[in-house]
Amino acid sequence: MKLFNNKTLLVLLLLISGYGYMISCTRDNDLIVPVQLTQPFVPNRGNNVHTPGTQTAGDPAQWKMDKSHSSVLWSTSYVGASGLLTGRFNQFGTHEVTAAEMQNYTTSGQPLLDNSWAFNESDPSQTFINGYVQINTSNTGEPGRDAGCNISGMGTTAIVSGTQNLNVTNIAKIKSTKVELDPTSNGYIVTLDFTWQGKLTSPLTKSIVGKLNYVPKSRIASATPYDVFGLQLLFSFNCRDFGITSTSIADKIDIECNMNFHNK
Amino acid sequence: MDDSFFSYLERLQIMGFFVAYPIVYLFVKSFFSGAKNERISQLPFFLSYAYALVGTLYVGLLIRDLYPFSSVLQNDSSNLFSFLKIWGLLSLIFWIPKIAKQPVFSLLHSLIFFYFLVKDLLFFTIKLRDETVIKNDMRVFTDSLLLNIISLFFIFLIALLYRWVKKTT
Numbered sequence: 001m002k003l004f005n006n007k008t009l010l011v012l013l014l015l016i017s018g019y020g021y022m023i024s025c026t027r028d029n030d031l032i033v034p035v036q037l038t039q040p041f042v043p044n045r046g047n048n049v050h051t052p053g054t055q056t057a058g059d060p061a062q063w064k065m066d067k068s069h070s071s072v073l074w075s076t077s078y079v080g081a082s083g084l085l086t087g088r089f090n091q092f093g094t095h096e097v098t099a100a101e102m103q104n105y106t107t108s109g110q111p112l113l114d115n116s117w118a119f120n121e122s123d124p125s126q127t128f129i130n131g132y133v134q135i136n137t138s139n140t141g142e143p144g145r146d147a148g149c150n151i152s153g154m155g156t157t158a159i160v161s162g163t164q165n166l167n168v169t170n171i172a173k174i175k176s177t178k179v180e181l182d183p184t185s186n187g188y189i190v191t192l193d194f195t196w197q198g199k200l201t202s203p204l205t206k207s208i209v210g211k212l213n214y215v216p217k218s219r220i221a222s223a224t225p226y227d228v229f230g231l232q233l234l235f236s237f238n239c240r241d242f243g244i245t246s247t248s249i250a251d252k253i254d255i256e257c258n259m260n261f262h263n264k
Numbered sequence: 265m266d267d268s269f270f271s272y273l274e275r276l277q278i279m280g281f282f283v284a285y286p287i288v289y290l291f292v293k294s295f296f297s298g299a300k301n302e303r304i305s306q307l308p309f310f311l312s313y314a315y316a317l318v319g320t321l322y323v324g325l326l327i328r329d330l331y332p333f334s335s336v337l338q339n340d341s342s343n344l345f346s347f348l349k350i351w352g353l354l355s356l357i358f359w360i361p362k363i364a365k366q367p368v369f370s371l372l373h374s375l376i377f378f379y380f381l382v383k384d385l386l387f388f389t390i391k392l393r394d395e396t397v398i399k400n401d402m403r404v405f406t407d408s409l410l411l412n413i414i415s416l417f418f419i420f421l422i423a424l425l426y427r428w429v430k431k432t433t
Contacts, residue, residue, distance in 0.1 A: 008298075010290035016382055017287065017405060023389050170292040 041184055046261050047122045048217050050117035050229060050261065052094075057264065060227065066095050072133050073202035073258070076239075077250035085249060087140035089133040094259065096130035096167055099171055104163050111164040119231065121214060124179040129212070129233065131257065132173045134165055135196075153246040155199035166209040168203060172196035174235075179212065188212040192235060198242025210235030226264045233257040271346070275380060281322045283381055284409035285315055285374035285402075287413050288416060292414075299418065307420060312364035314416035315374065321411070344432045351376060381405060385423025 021185055053062030072092045078085040095101075097118035104110035120126035135156045151158050156170045165171075178191040190212045197203040215230030235252045265373045283401050292308050299305040327348065355373060381401050 007289050010287070010294050013287050013290060013378065016378075016385065017284075017402075020385050020398055020402045020405065023385070023395055025401040160320040228272065 002135070009219055020220050021139055043181070043183075043186055044218060045121050045186055047180075048214075049126070049165075050119045050120070050217070052117060053114075055113055055115055063229075063261045063263050066228070066262050067093070067110060067114070069260045071256075071258045072131075073256045074138070074253055075256075076253045079248055080250035085140070085255040087138050087146075089135075090137035090139050091134040091164060092132060092137075094129065094131045097171060102168050103170060104160075104165055104167065106163055108164075110147075111166060113171060119214065119229075121216075124181055127176070127179040127188065127212075129176045129179075129190070129192075129231070130172050130174065132156055132166070133215070135170050136165060149246070149248070153244065153248075155197065155243070163167070171196055174233075176206075180232050182211065185213075187214070190233065190235075194235070196242050198244050202244045204242055206237060206241055208235050208237055220262075224264070226262055228260060228262045230261070231257075231259045233259070236239075274346065275348060276400060277325070278322065278348050279377050279401065280404040280407050281318050281325075281382060281411065282315075282352065282355070282374045282377040282408065283405050283411050285318070286378050287409060288314075288373055288412040289371045289374070293367075293417070303424065306423075307416070308367065310416060310419045310423060311367040312358040312370045314412065314419045315355055316358035316364070316368040317359065317415045317419055318412060319352065321415075322352050323356065368414075 050063045050208060051061075052064070053059065055064055056062050057064075066180050067120035070092075072089045073086065074088070075084045075086040077083070093110055094114040094117045095112040097112065101112060116128075118126060118128055135154050136151060136159050136264050138154070140150075145156070147158060157165065157167075160163070173195045175193045175195070176190050177193055180189045182189050188211070190210045192208045192210055193205050194208045195203050197204040211234045213234075214230040217227050218228040220226055220228055234254070234256050236252050238251050239249065240251050289311055292311060296307040298396055299307075351373075355370070358370050358373075363369060384397055384401050388395070
């Protein structure tokens with residue numbers, strides 16, 4: 001059999017040209033008809049303005065945080081690789097806690113007025129949020145864990161009944177530094193300063209970006225009608241930044257603050 | 265041959281005529297030589313003439329290019345007597361029956377154009393990784409394949425018609 005007979009050469013040339021076709025087939029000439037599957041987002045925001053005022057009861061212009069119907073929830077991946085481990089903080093508030101205010105308060109109610117916030121639906125530059133949680137009030141539904149490894153793992157002290165502990169080791173705070181309109185939703189993009197000592201020797205402040213959603217004002221019909229609205233703030237932080245070494249939780253902790261307000 | 269854009273166009277132009285001829289030639293030689301049907305078995309005999317016909321069409325294109333404003337290449341005087349053009353014009357010699365009797369020469373003649381295709385395949389896929397040139401080459405290759413097949417069957421039909429007319433008269 002000759003090395004270069006006609007059929008061998010034909011196969012060779014066909015392979016070369018076939019390779020050429022394969023390389024050149026980039027499908028650039030395919031007729032692609034763009035189909036718009038989703039419509040561009042059109043914001044639908046009102047002009048509601050809510051401020052706390054002096055928290056005077058009965059003044060419908062002054063909005064009060066409804067603590068018993070609000071929550072601060074946390075969640076993280078269990079052992080960093082499994083399903084979610086979740087919990088809530090039983091004690092929290094919307095007050096900008098100053099250094100002087102970081103102390104124990106002998107009360108079972110809110111130790112400080114929840115008045116360090118404002119919300120303007122159409123002008124986010126007028127919106128600001130301050131808040132805090134008491135770390136030792138983390139509640140996962142397992143008392144052994146909440147009063148056990150949570151206390152030592154988070155670098156805080158156990159709950160003292162009848163005392164609100166706003167000491168530096170037991171408080172984590174947020175303070176908004178910038179609020180912008182979210183171009184993809186009716187919500188807002190919030191830049192926060194997140195301050196917590198954790199297991200460090202002194203508090204550390206980290207700038208974090210979160211998402212704020214507004215649940216518009218509604219009238220509640222009752223013997224004395226009143227209005228309610230809601231704010232939901234979502235953000236995440238890395239607990240390793242704050243010296244937390246527990247391997248039961250992942251690096252990233254997600255926080256969800258569901259704040260309900262009324263003007264009763 | 266320099267690397268100017270006009271030289272590239274000229275090369276694409278001439279490849280469009282001759283580059284796929286080796287495939288047609290080898291296919292016909294492989295599958296139609298010694299075919300049971302007497303007429304079909306004569307198909308390889310017409311390969312040289314089909315090649316010469318393609319060459320003639322190429323000459324027609326060159327003549328058309330000589331007219332003002334007929335082609336982007338017509339003002340480029342450097343291309344008037346390039347190697348490829350002269351090589352393409354040489355395909356006309358396959359009209360000469362004595363040369364046409366050796367169709368392997370037409371294969372050798374056309375392989376030079378196939379060489380450019382192989383060169384582009386190697387250079388632009390391995391070294392530069394640019395499919396654009398390959399895409400152009402393969403479009404031209406497809407056109408050339410169609411042209412050479414049509415040319416062969418045209419010559420074959422003319423020959424059959426000529427024999428039929430000769431037989432009936």
